[in-house]
Structure formats: C-alpha cells, structure tokens
Amino acid sequence: MQNKLLFVGLLVSLFLSVNLEAQVVGSNHTTYTEADTLRGSLRPERSNYDVTKYHLDLKVNPEARSIAGSNTIHFKVLGSLPVMQLDLFENMQIDSIVYQNANLEYTRKYNAVFVNFEEALKEKTSDSIKFYYHGNPVVAKNAPWDGGFVWDTDEDGNPWVGVAVQGTGASLWYPNKDHQSDEPDAAQIDIAVPNGLINVSNGRFTGKEELKDGYTKWKWAVKSPINNYNIMINIGNYTHFSDKFKDLDLDYYVLPYNLEKAKEQFEEVQDMMACFYEKMGPYPFEEDGFKLVETPYLGMEHQSAVAYGNKYMKGYLGNDLSGTGIGLLWDYIIIHESGHEWYGNSITAKDIADMWIQEGFTSYTESIYVECRWGKEKAQEYLKGTRRGISNNNTIIGDYGVNSEGSGDMYFKGANLLNTIRGIYNDDELWWNTLRDYTSTYRHKTITTEDTEAFFDKATNVDLKPVFDQYLRHSALPILQLKQGDDHFQYRWKADVINFSMPVDVFIDEEEIRLDATSDWQRMETGEELDEVILNDLEFYVRVYKIK
Template sequence: MKKLLLFAFLTGFSLNAQLLSGDRTYTKADTLRGSLRKERNFDVRKYRLNITVNPTEKFIFGSNSIDFVPQENLTTIQIDLFDNMKVDSIINNGKKLVYKREFNAVFIDGNFQKDTKSNIVFYYSGNPIVAKRAPWDGGFVFKKDNNGNDWIATACQGTGASLWWPNKDHQSDEPEEGMSVKVAVPNGLMNVSNGRFKGKKDLGNGYTRWDWEVINPINNYDVALNIGDYVHFGETYKGLDLDYYVLRYNLEKAKVQFEEVKPMMDCFQEKFGEYPFKEDSFKLVETPHLGMEHQSAVAYGNQYKKGYLGSDLSGSGVGLKWDFIIIHETGHEWFGNSITASDIADMWIHESFTSYSENVYTECRWGYEAGQKYVNGTGKMVQNDIPIIGDYGVNSEGSGDMYYKGALMLNTIRHIVDNDEKWWKILRSYSEHFKHQIVTTKDVVTYFEKESGLRLKPVFDQYLRYADIPILEFQQNGKNLLYRWKADVDNFDMPVDIIQEGKEVRLKPSKSWKKLKRTGLNDLKVKRSEFFIKVKYLGASPRGIKGKA
C-alpha cells in the first residue's frame, strides 16, 4: 500500500491494497490506464494464460490468448503490459500484428469488426517487478520457505495485473467466460491459481505445468500465482468445496486454524447470500505475504494467529477472537470480487463493505454488543483526510478511510434504517442483486434508497465525497435547546438518536436550527456508538453532556 493511514505507519498495520492516490498530478500514463478510450471499446470474453516461471532468474515467459468482442469497428486496440516487460509477438489468425508502446499500454493494429469475436495471442517475457513489501506494493514475491524451497506469489491490486501479464487492465471488464491459468514451475514445486485444478503435466525439461480453470468472471488483479512446496487438504461443507494449500510443515497448524472457515461461511452466506464462486470452489492458499482477496484462491499469510498478526485492530479485545485475514479477505469474495467497482475511484464499494463484514462476523459469533464494540473501536484509525471517492478516469483511489470510515458509515445507515430485519434483508438482496456485476457509486446508492425507502444519498455523499464527517451542534438559547447539522452536503438531514431523561429520542436535524422539546443538556447522550458523527456544544459545555467533539 503506497498511501497508508498514519496509524498504519505507527503500528505496521495496513489493509492489503496498494492505494495509489492522494494529492497528485495526473499524467498521460494515468489516463491511459484509468480511462475507457476508444481503443478499449471491446468486451473481453476469455483469457488463456500459459506461462513458465524461472525462480532462479526471477523470469517469466509465455503467452495470453485473449478472446474479445469489439463494441464498434476498431483498427487499434489497447492491451496493457508494463513497459519493463518485453513484447515478443502478437498473433491474430496466424499473422503477426503491428504494435507500438506508450508507457504501460500496447496499441495493436488490426481489423476488428463490431460484434464479431476476435482473438489475439500475446507472447511476452521478462523480469516482472519484485515487490518490496507485498501486499502494500505490487509485484512478485520471491522467497524461500523454512526448508529452503522456493516460495513465490503475486500481489498486484492497485499497481495493476499488467505488471506481470498482458490484459485489458481496467476494473470495468471481466472475462465473462472465465479464464484458464497454466503455469510451469520447477519439478518438486506446485503452482496454485484460481478456480479448479484441472491436472498437471511433466514437460520433460525439469518443469511441471499446473493447470487451473476459472468458470466465473474474474477481476484482473485477482488472478494469482502461488508457487511452493504445498500440500492440500479440504472437505465439502454444506455443499461447498473447501480446499486448502499450505506449506508442508504447517499442515497440522492449518487444520486447526482453518476450522474458522466453516462458521464464517455460515455467517456470510446467511447475511450476504450464497458463496458467489461455488463452481470454482473456495480456497485458502498460504502465501509469503500477509494476504489478498484473490478470487477463489484467497491468499493467507497471517501466521496462524488470531487478530491481525496477533494484534487487535479495534483495541477492544474483540478482534483477537478471530483470524483477521481469513475473515476480511473472504469478505471480499462478495464485495470486490463478485460486486466490482467499475472505476478504481469507487474502491469503497470493495473495502467499506468488506471492512463491515468483519463487524458482521463478530456479531454473528458473539452478539450485537461485541460487533458494535469492534466497529466503533476501529474508528481510531479514521483520518478524515481526503474524500473516500477518488478521481475518475485516471486510476486514482481515494482515502484509506474507505475501510473503517466506510464501515462506520454502513453501521450508521443500519441505525438510520432502525429495523434490523429490514437491514439484513437489504444487505443480502444487495449482494444477490449485483452478483457478478460491475457497479458504480450511483448504482449502490440508488439501490439502498429504493430498498430502504429512505433518502440516503445525502448520507452517502457526506461520508464518501467529503473529508469531514457531520457535526451535530447543540446550543442553549434561554430555556430552549437548539440543534442542527454542520455538514458539507446541501440539505443534509440525517436522523440521529439521543438518550434524554432516560428515554431514546429520534432527532431529525437539518442545517437550520431546530428546537428540542425537552430542555437541558445535563442528562443528554448522543448515541455515537450507532452514528459515526461528531458532537459539538456551542457555548459553555454543561457538566453532563456526552460525546462532545
């Protein structure tokens, strides 16, 4: 992750994504990567990746066969591959195509007809970027296990899948017919990739090829290699195949730690709907980096500890009851992998819901109070630095607050709805309605407004499009108590609950002063555990006020 919360720097904590933006000047390279230009006006149908990995030379070579359908007649298409990687040749119908390179984009000349399936085979080779500290920066990880065996993995979210394989590197297009991944590695090692294992073949040259097939659409950044001295175990649980690939000497520890997958699946399938990639199975794969949400092959590197490498991100103690990487990265199977943001600027759609899934799991296992204790404990990591939504069309993510500020926003909306049966129904129907779809912020907000019957757009806008959270202001005016919202959004009118004189009262503040029926602040308490807001009293603060900003 290139841009971390201050808390992350101080504690070594991060949230497993390579955030790219902040205050920056955008370049043509950013536009080529982030925008949907004419040269990208085609629909990818299937990828067939077939490569060899040489651990000694940290070198890869091979090809990607790309089936695609142009949405208009095209004489040039754009495929992305980092400029440190060599293009060996690009073939269409047995003929070499002419191409030129600009930054990390490869522009390929041809005659590609609208609504007609075309194919190119893109041959390439080179030494891919080696990550310095995966998964916070993107690239290959080349390490050795405790027995001296090569242990290799990829992690490229944010930086881009095109750092190691050629593809249309934009979140808006996933191959709806799936993908095959064939990887040859030195004999004695295994490669584990996404989807189902289809077999292996000794190539007779000191390498064995491991073949995997993905049936469902898949995010480019989810495509993964995991190479090592792995052993496999697993089971079928309530109709879902659970497969685990771990280093040989960690087998017994993994059998104990990975038992948590079953109560997690019970919880998530109840709250979010059926596991969205059942056809491709669910896998945990031990990796030499902390973890990543690689679809149907979730990367696990939490060292078989509870919490986040043995620490509790919430500071509440609740976070030590479960394995952070298992829960968070699997939550992404619903939010990020199944429901995918069209533009990386809307990555909150991935991270806010997934961070909220940590709270959901906690509540499933240990009850409402434990869940609230956890989600509110994560508030200390919120920076309110820049908006959560980034800049569109330039491959720019917004604030790292997309994680826990986003989760606290969803917890707030839950309490605005004020009906848990309705809330859980909305959350599950959202997951099922947009299953395997590419969405925008507008799609999400419109859906939640429709299903809740509430005006939620001002709430989403304040938390996502502005750095500050709303401030509930109070002021004593003679015997009257006045209240209002201070917020960036025009006509902001989010309801909020308070406790006064021992009773819960729902206020409906606006940006204009309103009068509270009861007077006096000494017994007033704003329910800040349910609403992620600031509270401010204008004037001398009464002795008993709770939740002052």
C-alpha cells in the first residue's frame, strides 16, 4: 500500500507540473522577437485610442471549420491617430476595413494590422471602423493550455464547438486591440450557426434570427467591461436551466444527456456565491448574469459564461491538486473559474507579465471557499498541500511589454504569498476588510502589481515591500536561519532582497511567538533546543535552516 501511495503521489506531482506550467503561454523567455513587441507593447498606434465596444457578427461553419463576418470596432481617440494598430493572426484573411463607407488601406506585419486613415483622427472624438474577415482559425491541440478552436462532437454526433485563447490571444479568431490594458466597455456578439444548434456567448441573450440559408443567428449583449480573451462562443445542442442567488440570475447550458448530473453538480454554485459575496463582495457582473456552459475542454474563466468541462466530478478531473483530500470535497473548475470573475475578469492585470494578480488571487479563492465550508485550518492545510506544485525556479512576474507571462508559480505560490500576508496582518477582520476593499476599489479596472502592493501595504504598519519583492521578483523563498546558543537562539533572514525583513510566527513549547526577523542576527532567550522551535507553516510559506 505504501509503495502504491508513493506511486500515486509521484503521478499527481507530474500531473501538477505538466498542467499548471502548460497554462502559462509565454513564461520565462530570454529572447524576444519583433512579433512579441508588436503584441506586447503600447505605442501611439495603440495607446492613442481606447476601445469602447466590439460588435462581432459572424457565421461559424463547423463542417468547414471556418468563420466569416465582421467586427465593428467603436473607439475614442485619445491622441492624433493617423495609423491604428489592430491584431489578427496572419493566417486569417482580411476582406476589407471600412471607415465612413470607404475602404481603408492597411499593412500587415506578423499578427499586427496597421490601418491607415487618409487624415489623422482628432483627439477627443469618437468613431468606429468595420473590419470584414474570414478564415480557418488555429485549432487548439490541447485546450485550454494552448489557444485555439475546439471542433468536437457530442455523444449524439452533434457539432460541439468551443474556443480558449487566454495568453495566445483573442486575435487568433477576431480582430481587436489585443492587449489586456484596454477592455471594451461593452460587446455585442451575434453568431450564426447551423439550424438545430445553439450559440451561447457572454452577457444576456437578446434574441435569435432565423436566416434563410440553414443558419440561425444567436444574439448576446455584454454591458460590462470585458477582457478580449473572454469574449467567447460556445456552440452545441445545448439544453438550458436556471436558478437565482439573491438578485443574480444563474443560467446553465449543458448537453441534454448530462442534464440531471448538471442539476445536482451545479447546486454548489449557491454555496460558492454565498461564500464569495461574504468574503470578496458582490458578483461583479450582475447586469450580465452568471452562466456555466458545458465545453469540450476542461474550463476557462470566460466572463459571465464560465466554461465547464470537469465531467461533473469533484476535484480537478477527480484529482486533488493539494494531495490532502480536501480538494476532493468540491468541484475545482466551478470554484476556480468562477473565482476569476472577481480576479481576472473584474480586476485585470494591465500587462500579461502581472498575471499573478489574476491567477494568484483566484487560486486563493479556492482556500476561501474551503474556509467558508470547512473552516480556516482546512483552508490553510489545502494551501500548504498545493505547495507541492510550486517549483521556485523562476519568477512569478514576467517581462513587460513583450506579451510574456511569469512562471506557473503565479498560481499556488501567489496564493501562498497572500496567505503569508494574512499571517503578517495577524488580524482576520483586517484581512477580510482589506480584501473586500481591494475587490471594490479596483472593480472593472486594469491594474499593475505596484497597485496591488501599495493597497495591501497601506492596510498594515508592517512594510510589505520587501515581502512582495522577494516572492514576486525573485524565484527563491526567504530562508529563516536559526542558530543554537546557550539558553537562547539567534535568528535572521537570508534572502535576495537587501535588508529583507518580515515578521514570522513560530511555536516554542506549543506557545506561538512572533519573531520580527530582519537580515541581522537577533537573539531570543529560551531554554528550549532548536528542535523545539517549529515554524507556523500553515500561515507562513518560507524555508527554515537550523544551525546547531
């Protein structure tokens, strides 16, 4: 039995390293191309306008694996705009780009499209262009870990289509300003699909139109700011059922033969919403409602239309990412992907290098849910268990301006960093108030790591700057060094950050004691041996090195 458990543990560790790392699209590049810069940087061709709305009007042909139609792009001009950069993968064909009933000239470079206006658009004006295109978008090899379309069939042989493009980019399938710093304030998504199928997109369903060519157009409207990669289509032979939480509409779209399983599994949404409302504040997109949509891939945080493919199992496809057993008490995809509605969809990193703001906080929402249901100790045990999926080999923050994410440690190391900061606060009321204030302050905003650091630092008298710096911008954990003396021990931090300091809690003879440790040796009077000095590792994620 022991060898079998060890084998299972090794398999799950491999599962963790492959799956979590694979979700990180651009991690830890050391060299970058011009294509990376065109995608990741903000130059006047991008920064001199702000998108206010996308209106997608497309026909999807599952048999040909093709899409065709237009995107009307509404925008405000922030500075003189003779040339506008949009983004569309170079394998997609441009039919025309129309402005005031005339075709505009354009040039293409890699996945960037440079649109030339005859006269520069003037600052403080509002305008729009209509971008016609068609093609066969990139097919995902293993969604959602690599971007693209998923052309599948359900058990009854009906077409079943999904898309997942986070990191790879929404420009894989529609023209847009493909940078996280600019979210349209609204979106209209009109998708025509073969008769007998349904398309489910973000926001509210506004009606359908039966076309005369064997297709039906399904119309959806989004009234909230939305990330480009969250704008989504889900095509299938769906059946629909609904529920409510307080004033929030809950809608579910699943395959007919999974209806009864879905009704039972999705009851967990009630407990989740009750927990998240209490700990993080109200659902950020009440005007657009909340949906779970069954997909032919595992899941994604598509705003107000969360993709669900966990096969109606507890855990992560029946696995516990923490190895504690706690992760098998709840449906990982429901909780994690819905947690992104607060962190990732409502609060979004301006640059993909700061994706830990989205993934670290959302991984922490898993423990929030556990705490609501099973208590604080279980939540912290779960977080401690997830540390087995942390490599501490590369930095959480990526390189700015080149569309580069940091390492996969942004997930569970980011969550354990937040738990450590909660331990530093040493005041749960302060912690939850600060988290709710953070969620409210930056609702529907794009922000930076510096914004997050400053917010949580301001709430406490402890200087958190060296803590954030060590965990986010260096790969190694800080090491608490303990050295034995006569009737005392000495302690200090060894870290990459110069003059690193951070309070930390240890147990001595079962009494919890706070050490205000710095980079300099300090002395603690005690008759206990070093073996009796035990780190409170449920609250602090650090290394300990004892010198005897």
